[in-house]
Amino acid sequence: MEDEKILRLVDGSPSLAAGGFLTLERAAELVALSVVDLLREVEAGRLGLACRVPLRAGAGYVVDAATLDPAGSDGGFQLPSQSPPEALAADMGGRVLSLPEGGADVARALLASGVNVVELVVLERDWGRWRWVFVPDAVIETSAGALEVRAVDVEAIRSARASTVSTERVERARTAHSVHMASRVAPAGKWATKRFNEAVDAYCTSPDGMARTLVSSHEQRHRKHGLLLFSEFMGDVVLGDIDGDMLRAFRDGPLKGLPGNKNKLPNEINRTTMKETVAALQADGRDWPLMSAGMQHERMLLLYRLFEWLAAPSRGYLKVNPAEGLRLDTGLTKAERKEHARVDTERKAARRTEADGDEDEEGRRPFSVVELQLIFGQPQFVNGHGRHAQGNGRCDPFEYWLPVMAACQGIRLKEGAQLHLADVRQVNGVWCLDINEATADKSLKNAQSARIVPLHPELIRLGFLDYCDGLRAAGFRRVFPELTWVKSDARYAKEAGRKMSAMLGNLGMPRDGSLVFHCLRHCFNNALARVPGHVVPDADDRLRAYMRYKVMGHKLPADVNASHYTRVTVDEMSAVVGAVKHEGLPQVVPFNVQFGIAEVWAALARKKLHRHKREDMGPLGQLLPVPLPAAQAA
Incomplete structure (x- = not known):
């Protein structure tokens, strides 16, 4: 092996430590191996293949792998000619998905045939308790070298191979490299052997550097x-x-x-360095907004200007500007630039739609059974607490309870986010949610939104009342004290809306405003309309309609006279709510109350300034609950 390749193999590359995915071609270059070498590692099961779905080829459907027939003993699936009834339409454009069985069969075929083109008709992704497959509408065609692998897996292979190179061979390679570097200083420029950070310091402090065109010290930093x-x-x-x-x-x-x-990320993800933050983002598993193509191009322009300054003939620090060819190169085709712009526009529209927690009633459908399975198959519903199955990420208690409350109670996102513990109370012996705007920190969509909704038995089974008792004992006043109040109409729902949108996006649902948290409320409304008549045998159709509208907080239609039904009892309302069922859903595991209370304390400890370790009550003030438990006060 050549000296330069020996050093690449032994020293590794920062790109491998950066995490994420690399193409096979780039990975092979970084570790001084060939694509064929890496394909052999895939065939042996030491490396897994993935594919980054093209932005314009992301349309298709996802389906539970267990519903598909296996193709044979070698793995794979028999795909139906049409999407199955239980399939979920999805757009996976831009996402990295695994090849079935890690791509070992694909690697084996490529090695045997020598061809360089791969046609993919199915990809995989794990969601919670299920293994799902993605079937694109059109075959995804890519080159073998464009398939992707995890950087951390490539680093493990590099490390194993590097350990076989003798110390004497490495020293010979380093000596030869030093001689080579000394010989290139003059033709490459006076600063060819200086480090990048030293050059950045010089550029930022020199009067003829960054300061020549940029006066603001803040912008310079x-x-x-x-x-x-x-x-x-x-x-x-x-x-x-x-x-x-x-x-x-x-x-x-x-x-x-x-x-x-970065500054808008929650404290548990926003780390000291950007590298640590990116690793936390990847471990978290949620779909956080990334830099737009325009922002990425701006960062590359900064590098271009640095190297332009270094390569100026009057200085001679470098003879050639290595960034010259990248000045107008965004790395995207014209079609991809248009697609990025479209996706950015749709994401902004979806965020605006969900941020206030009070979406329009019309124009959206309920979630399908498959979509509900995706939502309630996530780790927090499988294990009953906020620890994510991926990495060290966690979710706050509201990420468990708000989806359950919307599906079982039909409440709006903002209505749930702003609940006080006093709003969870008994009415004639029946536990209910009192949806109101009795305090200055709350607001409702309209007058009919104020209502009493009996608790669904499922919430009681999951430990909602026990959780509320735990919060009361800790000195809190709100059901979700980890949420912060804002002056906009969103009140406490701004963060919740953002988290719910990210959750749905991470499950592969389009972020164009068509599928939002509010669709859970539509699911409840549909199920409420299908409650059998024998549940309240003495009720006629108009009385059942009246109860449904009251539970949902909807305006009564003209043909329903409210004065006729003022004697509807809370027991009757409770019977109707309790009869709501969602067929085909997995059983959610009860909430871990002790863990949930600890997560609330942790969330408050991460907040800054006057909100640090205090419950935010909006215009009612910042409250410090009972003293922190000793284990959490440190």
């Missing part, structure tokens, strides 16, 4: 931070080693995984 992202992910490499390929690797790798706004 911001742009310097943007430049140093390169060395954070790619390493503080010497300038002479930086070329167009390394810059493209940064652009097409780590840069695409950066959050759109």
Whole structure:
């Protein structure tokens, strides 16, 4: 093996430590192996193949793998000619999905045939308790080298192979490399052996550098931070080693995984360094907004200007600008740029729609059974607490309770988010939710939204009353004290709306405003309309309609006279609500109350300034509950 390849294998690359996925071609280049070498690792089961679904080829459906017939002993599936009735339409454009069985059969076929083109008709993704497959509407055609692998798996293979290289061979390679670097200093420029971070410091402090065109010290610090992202992910490499390929690797790798706004991430994800933050994002599993294509291009322009300054003939620090070919190159085709713009527009529209927690009643359908299975098959509903199955990520208690309450009680997102513990009370011996705006921190959509809704037996089984008792004992006043009040009409629902939207997006549901949290309320309404008449045998059709409208908080239609039904009892309403059933759903595991209370304390401890460790009551003030338990006060 050549000296340069020996060092690549032994030293590794910052791109491998950055996490995420790499194409086979890029991974092979980083570890000085061939694509064929890596395919053999896939065939042996030490590496798994994945495919990044093209943005314009993401339409298709997902279905539970257990419902498909196996293709044979070698694995795979027999796909029906048409999508099954239980399938869920989904758009997986831009997502990285695994090949079935890790792609071992694909690797075996590529090695045997020598062809370089792969046609994919099915991909895999695990969601909670189920293994799901994605079937695209059109065959996805890609090259073998464009298939992707996890950087961490490639790093493990590199490390294992590097351990077989003798110390003497590595020393010979380093000596030869040092001689080579010394010989290239003059032709490459005076600073060819300087480190990237040293060059950034010089550029940012020199009077003829960044300060020449940028006066604001705040903006200078911001742009310097943007430049140093390169060395954070790619390493503080010497300038002479930086070329167009390394810059493209940064652009097409780590840069695409950066959050759109790091400061808006919750504290459990927003870490000290960007690299740690990206790792936390990937472990969290939720679909957080990433940098737009335009923002990524701006970061690359910062690098271009740095190298333009270094390569200026008057300075001679570098003879060639390695970023010259990237100035107008975004890495996207014209069609992909249009698609990114469309996706950004739809995401913004979806966020605006859900942010206030009070979506329109019309224009959306209920979730299908398959979609409900996806939602309630997530880890928090499978294990009963907030620990995610992926990495160290957690979810707050409201992420467990609000979907359950919407499906079983029909409440709006904002109505649930703003509940006080005093609103969970007994009416004539029946536990109910009192939906009201009796305090200044709450608001309702309209007058008829104020109502009493009997608790569904499922919430009692899951431990909702026990959880409320635990919150009361801890000194809290609200059902979801981890949520923060805002001045907009969203009140306490802003964060909840964002989290619910991200959750649905991570499950593969379109973020165009068609499928939102509010669809759970539609599911409840449909189930409520199908409650059998024998549940309240003395009620006529109009009385049943009256009870349904009262439970939902809807305006009564003209043909239903409310004065005729003022004697409807809470027991009758409770019977109707309790008869609501969602067929085909998995049984949700009861909530871990002790863990939930601890998560509330942890969430409050992460808040800043006047909200630190205090329950936010909006205009009612910031309240400090009873003293923190000793184990959590540290």
